[in-house]
Amino acid sequence: MNASTEALPVVVIGAGPIGLAAAARLIERDIEPLVLESGPVAGSAVREWAHVRLFSTWSEVVDPSAEKLLAPTGWARPDGAAYPNGGDWATLYLQPLADALGDRVRYGARVTGVSRAGRDRVVDSGREAQPFTVHLLGADGREERITARAVIDASGTWTTPNPLGGDGLRALGERTAADRISYRVPDLTDPAVRARYAGRRTAVVGTGASAFTALALLAGLAEDVPATHATWILRRGIGGDTFGGGAADQLPARGALGRRAQAAVEAGHATAATGFRTAAVERDGGRLILVGEDGRRLDPVDEVIVLTGFRPDLTFVSELRLALDERLQAPVGLAPLIDPNVHSCGTAYPHGANELSHPERDVYLVGMKSYGRAPTFLALTGYEQVRSVAAALAGDREAAERVELVLPETGVCGGAGLFDQPDPAEDLAGGCCAAPAPATLRIGVGADDRTAGNTGAPAPARGGR
Template sequence: MSAPTTAEPPVVVIGAGPVGLAAAARLVERGLEPLVLEAGASAAASVREWSHVPLFSTWSEVVDPAAEKLLAPTGWVRPDGSAYPTGGDWAEQYLQPLADALGGRVRYNTTVTGVARAGRDRVVDSGRDGQPFTVHLTTADGGEERITARAVVDASGTWTTPAPLGGDGLPALGEKAAADRISYRMPDLDDPAVRARFAGRRTAVVGSGASAFTALAALARLAEEETGTHALWILRRDIGDNTFGGGEADQLPARGALGLAAKAAVEAGHASAVTGFRTAAVERDADGRPVLVAEDGRRTDPVDEVVVLTGFRPDLSFLSEVRLGLDERLQAPVALAPLIDPNQHSCGTVYPHGVKELSHPEQGVYLVGMKSYGRAPTFLAMTGYEQVRSVAAALAGDREAAERVELTLPETGVCGGAGLFDRPEADEAAEGGCCAAPAVLQIGGPGPAGGC
């Protein structure tokens, strides 16, 4: 299928991931012409980087209805709706076929470097709303292009901008120098080379979300097979009722199971939890092994590897010339932020939302998918699919459909929000002077000899 030539500029969609491709399918359904710009060499380039990780949503929850309609004439058959795909399954069995069905509407090896109103920088008011957008991009060979767009839907995600180790949101002192021992992705322990890096060694896992749970569970399985394998779980907050997620109360059972698996890893002694630890520096011992130093002076024993899973952030650099309305904390759209703010959000329920919550002062620009959440966690694909359904309806002039809610999201079974990590009890539990080792919390069974 090739994109027809039209007088009307296309709607530029940035990113050929799950939400970007769903946006394109929704636009086609509405009779609008999308042009998807993907920096990678294939669809779902970011998803492919975590191809070994199982999703906690089933196939029935990660296939967009409009995309399925677009795929139907190609003979595509949806996998078993009750099965859980890995990232690789998702990319190969659904996302790449969807991109192929869109044909010439998807361009690969194309990096967006800027978005602006044609002939107007961010400051200029005069005639602004009547101008189309101009999208600046570079190609694989280093060439530069300019594309005119009637609207821009940014579904580029946050995968390429992981948060650093430092507890203040900036890289810890010595973090960059220790890059040979620090990774920001969940390790694929089925890869022999990666397995050899972690087997029989001590790994610090920094983070408190689903990614950290997954890494802890994987390291626990490795510990059962390889003597000496152990994880040191670094948490910036205290251990509480919500630390391990919603468990059996989570309406996505596989998501709840992640937290239970992490808890089992600690209880079995394969992982030790260090709480209230906000990393300020990374030092090295005599053998070159990293030692994490907290802002209160506590130090970990040396570890062999550090896996930093502290979340992601949006790359807003190429949107500097358009007028965005973003929350000062989350860098999410102002109207959406209160629904997802971990400092306030309770009981794991995010109200389904669309164009009203995603609009900006610059009309015609939308951040969707994971990028719309800014720095907030717990995004679901089905949330993104509802977002782009609404945005496509709005761009087609169907305001009634755009403002209609067509999704009910599953609850996590967690109440209270993540803002509790700063409660006084967490700080009071942090003991020790400049040279003290952090207290190590064992949950359930005894931990390994030698403490942390």
């Protein structure tokens, strides 16, 4: 890379927690960042789950370099032992951090493509000498190209939730039933959302913390509106690991959520269908019937909430030479460290630029996007990623290869991470999650659990982009 290219900014895609931390780390290394955020404010995706609390405390979700950048502004970190929700995280930390970065953050800038200038992915000649060209669409609809020395993609996975279909594709009829299907934990403090589910039958699909939270919220709603009923749909069975690590989980709020979910099952308040993989959605008048791959047809429901995790959007980086694991869609160097087929479904190891590297030099997928379809991502993991990446871009290989993070053991086989994804191992053979026989049972929660995932402390769930 020549001197003129080195003078270009590093483009960071996404003004979420990891993207903004990347910018702070780059500034610390005297490298100029340019953060491109598709939304109108910092943490736009985080704000979409403002009502959901994180599993981590404030002390675990503030990047150290970001805090240094904020210090001259008079910013003070909230109580380190408290659990913020998404709204708190966005307004009390992410937006002040973006404001401190000033015009290094551009809003309403949706990246539509990234490539080497004058080189598609086929061309070898002079490739690494060329800067990157980043194509974007502004809020006014105008197209623009930006030239960059490197690209850090921290765009996350929030916009690409996994579909309802048990084969990883949309179930037959899922698209046409979109008006009755949601892929988010409902915010029942919103009157319109509350009215959508009150007094109705709702299917909740998934086995992660998001599903636990949704079930608890709906059960709490049933305490006020008795006709409210939930059907919990699991692709595997209910076993000792279904509800997480409990007291063994070193993320106490996550363990507490699992215990509340287990208490809900034992209390008996809704219907669960296990070993059920959805193949089709059929309309029955104004209601929906889910049809399984084994031919089973569940009782009609009014609404469906699909909480089966997320996947990365790789369309706008398709002209880059990325080395991605064929299963997880994570960088090949990272995939073995987070693969639920091999590990105990909840284990992740600190890693950095080496594991995140690709054949295309100076391109890094970080944050949730780096995990592809794997679960158990933590903010601390992302902050360590961008610390290492910034060091690598500055030419400090010793710092890039040094590990400066010790993650807590999850104490869980199949837990969810920062962004509250259910464990994909429920869909994978082997490992610690075996395929179940079909079954039906009763589940439910008591009145004390009605605020799970929304208010109270410690808060049960995490979410985000």
